[in-house]
Amino acid sequence: MRQTVNFSAGPATLPEEVLQQAASEMLDWNGSGQSVMEMSHRGKEYMSIHAQAEADLRELMGIPSNYKVLFLQGGATTQFAMVPLNLLRGKDQADYINTGEWSKKAIKEAKLFAKVNVAASSEDRNFTYAPRQADWKLNKDAAYVHYCINETIGGVEFHWTPDTGDVPLVGDISSTFLSGPVDVSKYGLIYGGAQKNIGPAGLTIVIVRDDLIGQARAGTPQMLDYKPQADNDSMLNTPPCYSIYIAGLVFKWLKARGGLAGIHQHNLAKARILYDFLDSSSFFHNPVAREDRSIMNVPFTLKDEALDDAFLKGAQARKMIQLKGHRSVGGMRASIYNAMTIEGVQRLVDYMREFEKQQA
Numbered sequence: 492m493r494q495t496v497n498f499s500a501g502p503a504t505l506p507e508e509v510l511q512q513a514a515s516e517m518l519d520w521n522g523s524g525q526s527v528m529e530m531s532h533r534g535k536e537y538m539s540i541h542a543q544a545e546a547d548l549r550e551l552m553g554i555p556s557n558y559k560v561l562f563l564q565g566g567a568t569t570q571f572a573m574v575p576l577n578l579l580r581g582k583d584q585a586d587y588i589n590t591g592e593w594s595k596k597a598i599k600e601a602k603l604f605a606k607v608n609v610a611a612s613s614e615d616r617n618f619t620y621a622p623r624q625a626d627w628k629l630n631k632d633a634a635y636v637h638y639c640i641n642e643t644i645g646g647v648e649f650h651w652t653p654d655t656g657d658v659p660l661v662g663d664i665s666s667t668f669l670s671g672p673v674d675v676s677k678y679g680l681i682y683g684g685a686q687k688n689i690g691p692a693g694l695t696i697v698i699v700r701d702d703l704i705g706q707a708r709a710g711t712p713q714m715l716d717y718k719p720q721a722d723n724d725s726m727l728n729t730p731p732c733y734s735i736y737i738a739g740l741v742f743k744w745l746k747a748r749g750g751l752a753g754i755h756q757h758n759l760a761k762a763r764i765l766y767d768f769l770d771s772s773s774f775f776h777n778p779v780a781r782e783d784r785s786i787m788n789v790p791f792t793l794k795d796e797a798l799d800d801a802f803l804k805g806a807q808a809r810k811m812i813q814l815k816g817h818r819s820v821g822g823m824r825a826s827i828y829n830a831m832t833i834e835g836v837q838r839l840v841d842y843m844r845e846f847e848k849q850q851a
């Protein structure tokens with residue numbers, strides 16, 4: 492058992508069982524005499540890993556058969572461009588919801604290709620809530636509606652799925668990927684980088700309804716076009732084989748833990764421990780509207796920011812790492828992804844309680 496509890500926002504903690512298995516298979520995968528890193532991506536060994544990973548992800552998320560699953564590279568950031576390049580489909584405008592740092596980046600990139608209508612924004616309250624759908628000003632001529640399902644930096648999560656009618660809904664799910672059940676059929680496209688909640692950096696997963704692809708903007712390079720990627724089973728070029736292999740082990744780990752419904756209960760229990768403590772404390776503070784709090788990323792501040800360094804030092808001494816908040820918001824942030832244990836969260840809360848008492 493590892494002693495250190497890692498609260499990193501990403502790349503982030505992975506299940507110990509998965510790392511153990513990867514270690515045991517490092518030199519020789521399944522009697523093949525080679526590590527997964529050394530295999531031809533066209534060979535039968537790797538092809539079986541790749542196909543199994545996709546099948547398990549489809550089963551976990553209940554992905555309908557008219558959706559493609561793509562294992563790509565370039566991170567969620569590349570999707571900020573690929574989404575407009577592929578989904579504008581001859582239109583010139585798209586709707587975006589602005590709920591924080593990642594929304595802003597997606598909007599900035601989309602503006603290279605489209606007229607962006609910010610249909611709703613939570614900037615008026617410093618990005619501490621998710622705007623109700625009744626307040627969205629959707630444009631019926633939009634090619635799609637984009638929102639960030641969970642703002643990793645601000646710790647704001649949509650706990651409901653927007654209804655955009657016939658206009659395809661696009662969700663950046665990077666930091667809540669596989670944290671709980673999702674109704675894929677309500678989306679035109681879902682994307683996320685793997686390094687928050689699924690596996691190592693280097694893998695980006697895109698789930699896209701098949702009628703939305705094949706109409707990329709003229710001049711789109713093939714690597715940025717979903718259609719040739721889908722037609723080639725994400726093997727238009729060498730895929731991020733090792734990252735896909737680890738993701739596949741994580742999918743198996745999730746299936747053994749009751750799938751997404753099972754892990755969701757676990758995640759809710761962890762988040763409750765931390766938020767209940769924050770709400771009971773007059774020393775620590777989380778700024779997010781209660782009903783929109785993220786179950787994965789929990790930012791919090793101390794009463795006096797001059798104590799931040801002492802808090803982090805004490806955490807480090809108790810083997811709790813990567814609690815420093817994002818530079819744009821300051822304070823602390825505890826990311827409590829799927830692989831974080833209840834004991835890990837409890838250790839943090841015990842330390843916070845002790846620290847608060849010391850300061851009183």
Ligand SMILES: *Cc1c(COP(=O)(O)O)cnc(C)c1O
Pocket residue numbers: 501565566567568569593639641642643663664665666684685687
């Ligand atoms: C981390 C993150 C990104 C950027 O991901 P990269 O894989 O580094 O490009 C985008 N959106 C959200 C919500 C994120 O958490």
